[in-house]
Amino acid sequence: MAGWQEALECQARTRAKAGLTRTLRHRAPDDSVVDLAGNDYLGLAVHPEVIAASVRALQAYGLGATGSRLVRGSTDAHADLETELAGWLGAERALVYSSGYLANLGAVRALAGPGTLLVSDRYNHASLIDGCRGSGAEVVVAPHADPAALAAILGAHPGRAKVFVTESVFSVDGDLAPLAELHAVTSAHDTLLLVDDAHAIGILGRHGSGGVAAAGLAGLADVVVTATLSKSLGGAGGVIAGPAALIRHLVDTGRTFIYDTAPPPAVVAGVHAALRITRAADDRRAVLADRGRLTARRLTAAGFTVPTPAAGVLSVPAPGPEAALSWAADCRDRGIAVGCFRPPSTPDGSSRLRLTLNAGISQQDFDRALDVIVECAP
Structure with missing residues (x-):
């Protein structure tokens, strides 16, 4: 009866070799990480x-x-x-x-x-x-x-x-x-x-x-x-x-x-x-749009192909799943949370960081987050 568990372990080893293991990371109430990974675009979750x-x-x-x-x-x-x-x-x-x-x-x-x-x-x-x-x-x-x-x-x-x-x-x-x-x-x-x-x-x-x-x-x-x-x-x-x-x-x-x-x-x-x-949040939408344009300019200047986002989502290409994992982990170690998208979450089979803009964080923190993303790039 243990054979099914061994089959699952075998699949897990295969995923690990391909850089596709996923890990739960628990967030504390007093978490101070600058969040460019969640989807709280207008910063209303804590309003x-x-x-x-x-x-x-x-x-x-x-x-x-x-x-x-x-x-x-x-x-x-x-x-x-x-x-x-x-x-x-x-x-x-x-x-x-x-x-x-x-x-x-x-x-x-x-x-x-x-x-x-x-x-x-x-x-x-x-x-x-x-x-x-x-x-x-x-x-x-x-x-x-x-x-x-x-x-x-x-x-x-x-x-x-x-x-x-x-x-x-x-x-x-x-x-x-x-x-x-x-x-x-x-x-x-x-x-x-x-x-x-x-x-x-x-x-x-x-x-x-x-x-x-x-x-x-x-x-x-x-x-x-x-x-x-x-x-x-x-x-x-x-x-x-x-x-x-x-x-x-x-x-x-x-x-x-x-x-x-x-x-x-x-x-x-x-x-x-x-x-x-x-x-009534046209002001927050304007901040989000400004940050989208800023992010595209900053990352493009650093050598990435990043168009200005249509809304609050943009992706930054990574060389592969392990590089994307390492990049996201290095950002997190420096206090910046970014999304890490790898197959099968990506429709084209490639890996990237996914950044979700947030109008609720300070401009100082947002600017620092962009600096860290560029500095940690593989």
Whole structure:
């Protein structure tokens, strides 16, 4: 019976030789590291108003939601957040999930099934890929952010139900999908467009309403939006926003909604407070944009190929997985946290540091972080 454990140990040794071992690093409450690895783009996770709203809900409702949304898990806090999210994203309705991962699984599986042609951008996040794999649909992987290639794929399947799945701002390299052009293609071929807006909400669009809104696509009947509540909004959870008929379908049939415990009311209330701050946070968005331009200039001057980020994510190429690990560890030893992305997290098989900009840290700390990243480069 121990053979299965030996097989796992063998796989672990293989990963170690390839530089693909992963390690949990626990963060203390008083951690002083300058954070360019987390996704708290606007610095709202520790905002006093966000924390106060969460504490009030914690005192009112207790620690957890105590059940699924359809049993005892739905509260006024959930309903209020969903109403404001729908208005912010320009959708008829919104439905909150306990994670962005489950929201993506639920959205893909609701829109596609046996007989559907499901087209997925090559660089999509793992949650979208897993949703595609579990949908039962025929899946075609499309070249990255390529409207012409998408048109050719969709044009080869007339008369079929079709869905195209993409991110707005891609989670590894931070590049922006040409959403308006992609929608022109999907519209011409009677295809639904599903956009994961996780890395764009709070940053792009009027009042931070996201990449879909910035592209002029908010509220269209053939566009569905998903997002996490854990990045610009500083909390946890996910959302699907779209036509009322879709939300009704998800409530009635969506397994990742029906059978999952609801997100805690304290988290939901904190996210709601963060959303209200975000809508008026043009100053924080301006800081983020300035830091994106500064980072691209600084790293380009140091010899790296780093374009100005579309939102808050940018990647710096590393020679390989072990070099990326060593680079990130050296930065961490000097008080700077950076992301280290290696296969299979990278869609093209290469390794890099991923930097996530943060408007909530001081300019002095941010400048020091860039110096350390350059000085520690392999």
